[in-house]
Every structure is written in C-alpha cells, then in structure tokens.
Amino acid sequence: MSKVLVVVESEQKARTIRAQMGEQFVPVVIASPPARALYQPPAAPDRRDPLNFSFQPLPVTANLLAQIDGSPADTEILLAFDSDRRGEYWSWLLNGCLIQTTAGRRRVHRLRLAGLAAEQIRLALRQTDLVAEEAALAQIVRDTFNECFVRHCRRLLGTTTGPRGLPLTMTSLLPLFLLQERAAELKSNRSAPRTEIKVRAAGPGGEFDLRLVEVYGLVSDGVFRDGGQVRRALELLRDQPLRVQAVKSTPTEIKPPLPLQLAELLAMARRLDSLSPRRAFLALRSLYEGCRVGGEERGLVSGWGLWGGRESHSSLLQNSRRRAQELWGEAALGPERDATGAGGLLLPLRPELTPEMVGSELGEERAAIYRLIHQRALASQLGPARCQELELEVMAGSACLLQTTGLALATPGFLAAEPDGVRRELLPPSPLAELSEGAELVLRRIVPEQAVPDGAGYFTLEELAQQLLDFSVEPDAGLPMLLDSLLAGEYLSLAADGSLRCRENSDRLLAVLARAFPTMGGISLAAYFEQTVGEVLSGRKSLRAALQQFDQTLMIQGHPLVKPRMPSLPPRRSGSSGSIIKGGAAVVAEEAAPPPVVPLEQEQPSPADGGREEPAWEPELAPEPEPEPEPEPEPEPEPEPEPEPEPEPEPEPEPEPEPEPEPEPEAESEPELESEPNPAVGLEAVAAPRKKILVRRVKGAGQGGAKRKLVRVIRRK
Numbered sequence: 001m002s003k004v005l006v007v008v009e010s011e012q013k014a015r016t017i018r019a020q021m022g023e024q025f026v027p028v029v030i031a032s033p034p035a036r037a038l039y040q041p042p043a044a045p046d047r048r049d050p051l052n053f054s055f056q057p058l059p060v061t062a063n064l065l066a067q068i069d070g071s072p073a074d075t076e077i078l079l080a081f082d083s084d085r086r087g088e089y090w091s092w093l094l095n096g097c098l099i100q101t102t103a104g105r106r107r108v109h110r111l112r113l114a115g116l117a118a119e120q121i122r123l124a125l126r127q128t129d130l131v132a133e134e135a136a137l138a139q140i141v142r143d144t145f146n147e148c149f150v151r152h153c154r155r156l157l158g159t160t161t162g163p164r165g166l167p168l169t170m171t172s173l174l175p176l177f178l179l180q181e182r183a184a185e186l187k188s189n190r191s192a193p194r195t196e197i198k199v200r201a202a203g204p205g206g207e208f209d210l211r212l213v214e215v216y217g218l219v220s221d222g223v224f225r226d227g228g229q230v231r232r233a234l235e236l237l238r239d240q241p242l243r244v245q246a247v248k249s250t251p252t253e254i255k256p257p258l259p260l261q262l263a264e265l266l267a268m269a270r271r272l273d274s275l276s277p278r279r280a281f282l283a284l285r286s287l288y289e290g291c292r293v294g295g296e297e298r299g300l301v302s303g304w305g306l307w308g309g310r311e312s313h314s315s316l317l318q319n320s321r322r323r324a325q326e327l328w329g330e331a332a333l334g335p336e337r338d339a340t341g342a343g344g345l346l347l348p349l350r351p352e353l354t355p356e357m358v359g360s361e362l363g364e365e366r367a368a369i370y371r372l373i374h375q376r377a378l379a380s381q382l383g384p385a386r387c388q389e390l391e392l393e394v395m396a397g398s399a400c401l402l403q404t405t406g407l408a409l410a411t412p413g414f415l416a417a418e419p420d421g422v423r424r425e426l427l428p429p430s431p432l433a434e435l436s437e438g439a440e441l442v443l444r445r446i447v448p449e450q451a452v453p454d455g456a457g458y459f460t461l462e463e464l465a466q467q468l469l470d471f472s473v474e475p476d477a478g479l480p481m482l483l484d485s486l487l488a489g490e491y492l493s494l495a496a497d498g499s500l501r502c503r504e505n506s507d508r509l510l511a512v513l514a515r516a517f518p519t520m521g522g523i524s525l526a527a528y529f530e531q532t533v534g535e536v537l538s539g540r541k542s543l544r545a546a547l548q549q550f551d552q553t554l555m556i557q558g559h560p561l562v563k564p565r566m567p568s569l570p571p572r573r574s575g576s577s578g579s580i581i582k583g584g585a586a587v588v589a590e591e592a593a594p595p596p597v598v599p600l601e602q603e604q605p606s607p608a609d610g611g612r613e614e615p616a617w618e619p620e621l622a623p624e625p626e627p628e629p630e631p632e633p634e635p636e637p638e639p640e641p642e643p644e645p646e647p648e649p650e651p652e653p654e655p656e657p658e659p660e661p662e663p664e665p666e667a668e669s670e671p672e673l674e675s676e677p678n679p680a681v682g683l684e685a686v687a688a689p690r691k692k693i694l695v696r697r698v699k700g701a702g703q704g705g706a707k708r709k710l711v712r713v714i715r716r717k
Contacts, residue, residue, distance in 0.1 A: 016290030083305030116299030
C-alpha cells in the first residue's frame with residue numbers, strides 16, 4: 001500500500017501520528033501559513049463576482065512540494081491541521097497552492113481529527129472531506145478589513161498599538177467594546193443610589209445570610225433609596241431577636257452540564273488552579289497533541305475546534321458513558337447526550353485513564369486540566385441532582401421581615417463525579433435543612449450593600465466568549481492568547497466571582513478611540529465592521545467595492561489626533577549686505593534673504609511614508625477644542641494727533657562741472673557700466689553718467705517680492 005502524506009502544524013503532533021499509525025503515514029510539518037492568497041478583482045467595479053484568489057507558495061512548503069514530486073501519482077495527501085478557524089484557513093491556502101502547482105493532478109483531502117489516538121484517527125480516515133472554503137474566506141476577508149482599519153489607526157492616532165503593545169485590530173478591541181457597553185448599561189441602571197441590608201445569622205446547622213425585604217411603614221420591596229431610610233431600618237433591626245416565622249420546602253432538580261468547552265475550561269482553570277488563559281491553553285494543546293504516558297506517545301483529550309466530526313464526538317461520548325456506568329451503575333445514568341452541534345466539546349479519549357493514574361507523568365498544570373475535563377465528561381452522563389428548595393421567613397422584632405432561600409441536597413446525581421464543578425456548594429449539608437418554625441437564631445452582623453439590578457451583571461469568561469461568537473469570533477487558539485494579553489496588559493481584571501471588569505488601560509484606549517471616531521465609536525464601529533464583512537461573504541457586494549466604501553467611511557468619520565511632523569528648515573539669514581560699485585563708494589541695500597526652496601514632494605509628508613510621528617503611549621494628541629471666549633469689546637482708539645509738517649529740505653548745491661577728460665587710447669578706456677543682471681544677488685546695474693549711478697532691486701528677488709528701492713549715490717569730486 002502506498003504511503004500517505006499527512007500535513008500537520010507541530011512536531012509533537014507528527015510524532016504522535018507516527019507512533020499511533022505506523023510508518024505508512026508520513027507526517028510533514030508546516031508550522032506557519034503555507035501560502036499567500038492574492039485577490040483577483042472582477043473586471044468591472046460594479047460586478048458582484050464570487051471571491052477569486054490566486055495562490056503564491058511560501059518557502060515553508062518547499063519540503064512538501066519536494067516529497068510530492070518524488071512520490072507516486074496515487075499518493076494521498078491529507079491536511080490534518082487543527083479543526084478550528086486557523087486550521088481551516090491554512091488548509092484552504094495549501095489546497096489552493098497544491099492545485100495550482102500540480103495542475104489538479106494530486107488528490108488532497110481534509111482530515112479533521114477529534115483526537116490523536118489510533119481509534120479516533122481510523123474513524124477520521126473514513127470521513128475525509130473537502131476543504132471548507134466558507135471558513136477560510138471569512139478569515140481572509142476579516143484580515144483584509146482589519147488591515148484597512150489598522151492603516152486608519154496609524155493615520156488618526158500615529159500608532160498601530162495601544163498601551164503595553166496591544167495591536168489595534170478589531171479582534172483585539174471587540175472584547176473591550178463589549179465590556180464597555182455592559183459597564184455603561186450597569187451604570188445607567190444604577191443612576192439612583194439604592195441600598196439593600198443583609199444580615200448574617202447562625203442556627204443549629206451553621207451560618208447563613210438573610211435579606212431584609214420589608215420594614216413596616218418604611219419600605220416594602222427591600223430597597224432603601226436614601227440614607228435616612230437606611231439609618232431608620234438599622235435602628236429598628238439592631239438588638240432585635242430573630243425567630244423563624246415560616247419554612248417552605250419544594251422538590252427540585254439540577255440538570256447535569258454539558259462537557260467542557262474552551263471558554264469554560266479557561267474560567268475554571270483560572271478560578272480553581274490559578275492558571276492564566278495562556279498557560280491553561282498550552283497545557284490543553286499538549287494533552288491533545290500527545291503526551292508520553294506509559295512509555296507511549298498518545299493524545300489524551302479531544303480538540304477544541306468547532307469543525308470536528310460528529311461521529312467522532314459521538315464515539316467519545318459513548319466511551320464516557322460506559323465508564324460512568326462502571327463506576328456508579330446503570331441506575332445513576334441520565335439520558336443520552338445528542339452529539340448534534342458537539343464540535344468543541346473537550347472529552348477524554350480513554351476515560352479509564354483516571355487523573356490519579358496519569359497525574360505523576362503529566363506534571364502539575366497538565367494534570368489539573370486533565371482532571372477538569374475528565375470529571376466533567378463523566379458528570380455529563382449521570383442523572384440530575386435532586387434537592388429540596390427551602391424558603392425561609394424570619395422576623396426581627398415586630399417591624400422587620402427577612403427572607404432567604406437555599407438548596408438541601410437529597411440525591412447527588414452528577415455531583416458525585418464532579419466535586420470541583422459548578423455547583424460544588426451543594427455538597428456540604430445546608431444550614432437551612434434543620435430549621436423549623438419558631439426556631440431562635442443568633443444575629444452575627446448587619447451589612448448594608450448597594451443593590452444590583454436583576455439580570456444585569458458583568459460578563460463572565462463564558463458569556464464574553466458567547467458574545468464574541470455572535471460577532472463571528474470563534475473560541476479557537478487565538479481566544480486564550482487574546483485574553484491573556486488583555487489581563488497581563490492591565491486592560492481587564494478577573495474578579496473572585498468570575499466576572500470581567502475594565503481597567504485603566506482599557507479606559508485610556510477607549511477614550512482616545514472615542515475622540516478619533518466621535519460619531520461611530522465603540523460597539524457601533526464593531527457592528528459596522530461586521531456588517532461590511534457580512535455583505536462581502538453573502539455576495540451582496542464585491543470585496544473591492546466594500547473595501548473602498550469602508551475605507552471612505554473611516555476617512556470621513558475619523559478625526560486625526562496627532563500633530564503632523566513639519567519639515568525642518570534652515571535658519572533665515574540676517575538682513576543687510578553691502579556691495580561695492582567700481583569707482584564709487586559703498587552702496588547699502590536693505591535685503592531680506594529669500595527662504596530656502598522646499599521640493600514639492602517634501603512640503604506635505606503623507607501618513608503612508610511616516611509623515612506622522614510614531615508615538616508611544618501616551619500618544620501626542622492634539623488638545624481637545626475648547627470653546628473660544630467671547631471677545632471683549634475693544635475701546636475706541638484715541639484720535640491720533642496730526643503730524644507736524646516736515647521742513648522742506650534745503651536744495652543741494654549743484655556740483656561744479658568737471659573738466660572734460662582728455663581722450664585716452666581705446667584699449668585703456670574703462671568699460672561701459674551697462675551690465676547684464678547678476679542672478680546671484682538679484683541686482684541690475686543700469687547705464688548712467690559717471691556722476692550718477694542708479695542701482696535698482698529686481699522685483700520678485702525674494703519670496704513675495706521685495707520692495708523697490710532707489711539709492712542715489714552722488715560721487716563728488
């Protein structure tokens with residue numbers, strides 16, 4: 001049987017495939033984009049032709065092309081890049097490059113591997129498919145519009161990066177826009193100050209929190225709108241005995257969660273194991289591409305890509321279900337999970353390999369990630385957790401009513417498999433379970449807190465990932481790297497409750513962008529970007545027409561904030577110079593040296609060739625325009641006194657006539673004073689008698705023209 005060329009993006013992935021499948025499979029590593037796509041615009045600008053590209057191979061594909069040339073004609077070529085957006089894009093580039101290079105004579109197929117174990121690889125080989133062109137086109141169109149946006153950021157801000165080196169692309173700015181919009185929404189809802197009062201109480205089963213919901217004659221909804229109401233409620237509540245007035249119990253159940261996906265894994269790794277998004281993802285990639293366990297290179301978990309095969313994920317879910325049945329019995333199982341839309345689920349390839357069995361060989365970080373994935377996969381196959389929902393009413397004296405709710409666990413269900421999961425607070429016994437009507441409670445402390453509107457909290461990592469998906473930003477390998485750069489660059493902070501908040505660098509950058517795009521900043525700019533990309537992908541506009549419109553819109557709406565770099569000019573020369581006329585005295589002329597001539601191409605430096613300064617943050621921004629003060633009325637000028645008439649100058653005595661000179665030989669005669677203009681100094685000597693020499697400045701010798709001045713020099717005998 002002929003060999004199979006398998007193209008992958010890492011050496012570890014190549015080693016794992018060779019170890020699992022034998023020498024028949026020959027991995028070829030291409031660790032960077034394999035080719036360059038060149039857009040071929042339609043002949044007419046108004047035509048809406050499909051997106052057409054030609055491909056130019058890059059040097060990283062030289063090894064693959066050499067192996068293809070030296071292999072038999074029936075050699076199969078499989079593109080086994082990751083099943084995410086980047087993997088689909090690279091597969092499209094390489095597929096187009098190979099079709100052009102081999103004139104379509106070679107068979108190229110897409111191999112989407114859910115996992116790197118022998119069973120999963122053989123299953124994927126039965127499902128080889130063509131390259132998904134739609135995902136690749138979406139990526140290259142987005143990159144094209146991002147390049148245009150970056151150029152305008154350089155024109156408007158003088159830089160293409162924000163504080164701490166964050167690239168100013170729409171992909172990196174979109175999370176900041178979303179969090180800014182949510183923060184503004186919360187601020188608008190909290191415009192009026194409102195306060196809630198919570199009470200920490202203790203009973204036979206332990207401590208718990210109560211909320212003051214009613215103070216007779218003062219408030220009836222538990223919200224205190226001014227300080228006077230708060231002080232009055234505290235006076236009525238302080239030193240009052242607490243007594244349980246009513247207990248209501250309702251049976252309920254909590255459904256098991258789905259297996260982990262990338263965003264939820266990053267959040268849990270941060271909360272439980274203090275791993276940054278980047279470190280958590282690198283551990284996940286290592287578990288997917290292969291680890292040495294038991295002396296064998298093998299993958300341990302499935303991939304995170306949304307383009308994985310449905311059949312492969314169905315097989316992995318069945319493996320987890322069989323393992324859960326072995327551990328807890330068939331009665332503990334819940335309904336089977338449907339694999340529809342199962343792309344991106346993180347599952348163990350061999351559930352029988354427990355975290356305890358492989359933890360010592362994986363290291364701390366990889367063992368923590370494997371534990372989270374393994375526990376959640378088994379928990380997803382178990383039944384729901386059954387509990388009692390308890391509602392408690394407590395009276396403080398005769399005027400204050402307090403309430404609380406809680407869950408008392410009856411049957412653990414899926415919680416037995418995931419002690420570190422989302423509802424781990426249910427595992428300890430509830431302090432409300434032992435309370436009954438008339439029970440006495442002990443008041444520990446009273447805590448006034450600001451009221452938070454229902455359903456209007458900050459985004460968590462999982463919610464932010466879902467919002468990004470609505471803008472067609474998939475949770476792939478770029479998401480954890482972006483989140484890590486935002487957290488490390490002091491753009492975001494992750495609170496203890498898992499919520500994301502904007503920090504100072506985010507506020508600085510968004511404030512500058514709001515000045516640069518005063519009419520379409522923030523989420524409106526992101527929505528316009530997404531709308532324009534969608535028009536190209538749907539075929540309503542050609543890429544060239546849409547890009548021209550996008551560029552023109554940003555040119556009109558953008559407001560430059562940087563100061564242009566002015567060309568440096570040499571200093572001006574001082575004013576006067578003298579010239580000696582042959583046979584006469586010095587003639588002093590008031591001169592102003594003309595400014596140096598600047599070539600036309602240097603007069604206005606363009607942004608494209610570095611005509612604007614490249615600032616570091618803080619950028620050198622033009623100050624915001626301030627309202628001009630109203631001019632004060634000028635006082636009426638005093639009438640100037642009439643100048644006294646100047647005395648008439650005395651007439652100059654006429655010079656005595658000179659005796660006529662004797663005729664001299666022609667060779668020794670002095671030259672005529674008639675001369676051609678001297679372009680070096682801009683002066684012209686005009687023929688005149690020997691007694692009078694007229695010197696005139698040529699009009700236009702300097703910039704804007706120089707004043708004419710006539711200097712009469714009378715040479716006396």
